[in-house]
Amino acid sequence: MRLEGVTKRYRGQQEAAVDDVTMEIPAGEIVMLVGPSGCGKTTTMKMINRLIEPTDGRILIGDEDVTHKDPDDLRRSIGYVIQGAGLFPHYTVGDNIGLVPKMLKWDAKRIRERVDEMLDLVSLDPDMYRNRYPRELSGGQQQRIGVARALAADPPVMLMDEPFGAVDPITRQRLQDELLSLQDELRKTIVFVTHDFDEAVKMGDRIAILNVGAEIVQYDTPDQILTNPASDFVESFIGHGAALKQLTLTRVRDVELHDAATTHEGDDPADAARKVREIGREHVLVLDDRDRPQRWLSLRDLEVPGRLDRVARDRDLDLVSGQSTLNDALDVMLTSSHGVVVVTGPRNRYEGVVRVETIMGAMSSIETTSAGPSARDTAEE
Numbered sequence: 120m121r122l123e124g125v126t127k128r129y130r131g132q133q134e135a136a137v138d139d140v141t142m143e144i145p146a147g148e149i150v151m152l153v154g155p156s157g158c159g160k161t162t163t164m165k166m167i168n169r170l171i172e173p174t175d176g177r178i179l180i181g182d183e184d185v186t187h188k189d190p191d192d193l194r195r196s197i198g199y200v201i202q203g204a205g206l207f208p209h210y211t212v213g214d215n216i217g218l219v220p221k222m223l224k225w226d227a228k229r230i231r232e233r234v235d236e237m238l239d240l241v242s243l244d245p246d247m248y249r250n251r252y253p254r255e256l257s258g259g260q261q262q263r264i265g266v267a268r269a270l271a272a273d274p275p276v277m278l279m280d281e282p283f284g285a286v287d288p289i290t291r292q293r294l295q296d297e298l299l300s301l302q303d304e305l306r307k308t309i310v311f312v313t314h315d316f317d318e319a320v321k322m323g324d325r326i327a328i329l330n331v332g333a334e335i336v337q338y339d340t341p342d343q344i345l346t347n348p349a350s351d352f353v354e355s356f357i358g359h360g361a362a363l364k365q366l367t368l369t370r371v372r373d374v375e376l377h378d379a380a381t382t383h384e385g386d387d388p389a390d391a392a393r394k395v396r397e398i399g400r401e402h403v404l405v406l407d408d409r410d411r412p413q414r415w416l417s418l419r420d421l422e423v424p425g426r427l428d429r430v431a432r433d434r435d436l437d438l439v440s441g442q443s444t445l446n447d448a449l450d451v452m453l454t455s456s457h458g459v460v461v462v463t464g465p466r467n468r469y470e471g472v473v474r475v476e477t478i479m480g481a482m483s484s485i486e487t488t489s490a491g492p493s494a495r496d497t498a499e500e
């Protein structure tokens with residue numbers, strides 16, 4: 120996709136909200152638009168699906184100039200996800216997801232199948248959710264349906280306007296991880312607006328840092344932006360603690376996982392306690408019959424006979440996945456009382472734990488490597 124000299128001048132305003140923006144958005148990549156409030160991120164994005172008409176310039180998707188295409192047709196070929204999901208409250212989940220396919224006149228059977236396929240894709244059980252109404256869902260689930268709806272007609276391009284802005288940080292981290300896993304499979308071209316620089320670093324193949332008038336101050340990979348910020352403005356965006364920010368560049372799947380002491384629901388607590396002591400631990404992670412983590416128990420908890428007979432899932436047990444960043448893992452660690460965070464894989468099966476030492480180690484190795492090139496630069500001057 121390519122924006123060429125795209126400009127938006129709102130009626131009665133001196134300055135253009137978006138002033139002559141040219142940028143190339145590679146197919147199959149996620150491009151993040153970040154910048155201060157009012158700099159023109161949303162206006163830029165909404166010109167792509169012509170919710171806002173450009174005053175000047177043109178937008179090409181593939182080889183097609185979409186600036187003169189029928190806006191309704193255009194919008195059906197571009198997925199759109201907004202903050203709070205924007206589901207139709209009087210439509211069921213199924214009808215919400217099936218909306219665009221219906222407008223595209225798919226037959227009823229194909230729509231039904233597609234709805235279930237989309238629910239599966241966003242990890243919601245079709246039988247349980249297809250007939251619910253949006254108010255009967257949590258914020259995170261609504262947001263998942265928003266993503267499912269945008270993907271239903273399989274558009275090559277997706278626009279996401281602060282899609283995870285309205286959910287709590289842990290849910291946001293989950294939704295981000297899920298979107299990244301989906302993207303591994305789907306390879307959509309995604310333009311994603313966010314206020315959150317960490318989110319930009321985590322989600323973006325590239326980040327465009329914008330200033331007023333949607334002026335592109337830097338457009339590069341997260342890695343490059345963090346190590347070579349183009350200006351003071353960019354640096355102010357990155358803020359303090361670039362080493363901490365670098366944690367956002369490393370994924371849980373890139374570090375070594377450790378084994379926690381584990382036991383299963385239904386096991387004998389005395390046996391479990393013996394095993395925990397043998398390996399010199401004090402806590403054990405209880406898994407259910409499908410290896411899904413339920414809760415941590417201490418050696419003292421295990422003194423109660425039958426303690427493992429039925430183990431309810433601890434609602435505060437926060438999990439991360441391979442897609443999560445070390446920054447996410449650190450967040451979870453800081454809000455839980457354990458020096459480790461539990462990692463799960465497909466179908467939420469237990470895979471291991473990340474230790475606080477691993478994160479500290481990653482931080483110090485980042486500091487050494489990022490100090491390298493700049494030290495050399497100074498020497499050459």
Ligand SMILES: Nc1ncnc2c1ncn2[C@@H]1O[C@H](COP(=O)(O)OP(=O)(O)OP(=O)(O)O)[C@@H](O)[C@H]1O
Pocket residue numbers: 129130132136154155156157158159160161162163
């Ligand atoms: N419908 C409109 N009419 C007039 N001016 C508008 C309109 N929409 C946006 N603007 C102005 O255009 C500029 C860019 O707005 P835009 O919403 O694109 O910024 P943004 O970067 O998305 O901001 P935020 O991060 O606060 O959502 C702002 O100065 C805004 O006041």
